[in-house]
Amino acid sequence: MVRQYAAEALGPYADEPPVHEALTATALEDDDPLVRHSALAAVEEAGPSEARTGLLRALTHDPDLGGAAARILTEWDRNPDVR
Numbered sequence: 001m002v003r004q005y006a007a008e009a010l011g012p013y014a015d016e017p018p019v020h021e022a023l024t025a026t027a028l029e030d031d032d033p034l035v036r037h038s039a040l041a042a043v044e045e046a047g048p049s050e051a052r053t054g055l056l057r058a059l060t061h062d063p064d065l066g067g068a069a070a071r072i073l074t075e076w077d078r079n080p081d082v083r
Helices: 002-008 017-029 033-046 050-059 066-078
Strands: none
Touching (some): 002 033, 050 066
């Protein structure tokens, strides 16, 4: 649970390269699906950027996070001023 909260808390810092790298690694590779979902929530909270959009596109093929990643991309496309 601590790892879930830690991943989710990174959203406001996602523009920092080390934080983005940590969120990317966690969302793509962590063994705990709840931690991966928390990383995705942090990415969504951070809002659109080229790097985060690339991560979401990669996640659209993921069986667990693909639907949520596609939903976020669609939302960002509809609301370019989300950030």
